[in-house]
Amino acid sequence: MLQILAATSNKHKIEEFRGAFRILEEKMKIITLDDIPAFPPAEETGVSFEENSMLKAQTASAFADMPAFADDSGLEVAALDGAPGVYSARFAGDNASDADRIAKLLDMMKGKTNRRARFVCVMSLAYRGTPVKSFRGEVNGEIIFEPRGSHGFGYDPVFVPDGYTQTFGELGSEIKEKISHRANALEKIVSFIKAELDSMDDFEFE
Numbered sequence: 001m002l003q004i005l006a007a008t009s010n011k012h013k014i015e016e017f018r019g020a021f022r023i024l025e026e027k028m029k030i031i032t033l034d035d036i037p038a039f040p041p042a043e044e045t046g047v048s049f050e051e052n053s054m055l056k057a058q059t060a061s062a063f064a065d066m067p068a069f070a071d072d073s074g075l076e077v078a079a080l081d082g083a084p085g086v087y088s089a090r091f092a093g094d095n096a097s098d099a100d101r102i103a104k105l106l107d108m109m110k111g112k113t114n115r116r117a118r119f120v121c122v123m124s125l126a127y128r129g130t131p132v133k134s135f136r137g138e139v140n141g142e143i144i145f146e147p148r149g150s151h152g153f154g155y156d157p158v159f160v161p162d163g164y165t166q167t168f169g170e171l172g173s174e175i176k177e178k179i180s181h182r183a184n185a186l187e188k189i190v191s192f193i194k195a196e197l198d199s200m201d202d203f204e205f206e
Contacts, residue, residue: 002028007060007070009033012153016177020186027197036064050134052086053124062129069189073121073182075155077143079112102147102158115142119181123189137184152176
């Protein structure tokens, strides 16, 4: 059975990852950072989601000597020229809470008539420090004027995806895990790994 490391300490993301990879549970097992002692976090020095996610995947796969995947995701707001972008998690400072980040975003959006935004997620796969492939997912929507809902995390309470009237914070995991940027990227990486597992003779991780 293939073991693959999910290079994140975010418990919410790990739950989503396990759900997405459930169709492969007979052929692969997700390992988390809790299983890897003294794991060194990667420095996110990239200028794009692709660069940062691959940096994290390469670092994790090299240290653990196994396949690893990592994601980098964030919110891009049109009226803020794409900010916070790759700095979404550090938008209000290193130790800021989700509420702090939302408050800063809404403050910067005061007076803005263009509320268009998109969530972006890039999942990258690496093997023993070598890049394999990246998979990008996006979901478009709008930023509302005040937080609504207690589900999800990050900027979910202020983001309404196209085609819906509720925020990700109101929609809950059942819907979010079908339509979100991370769900989109996860579908692509799961399909890739499934294809590799289905053709074991050519499987580069074995």
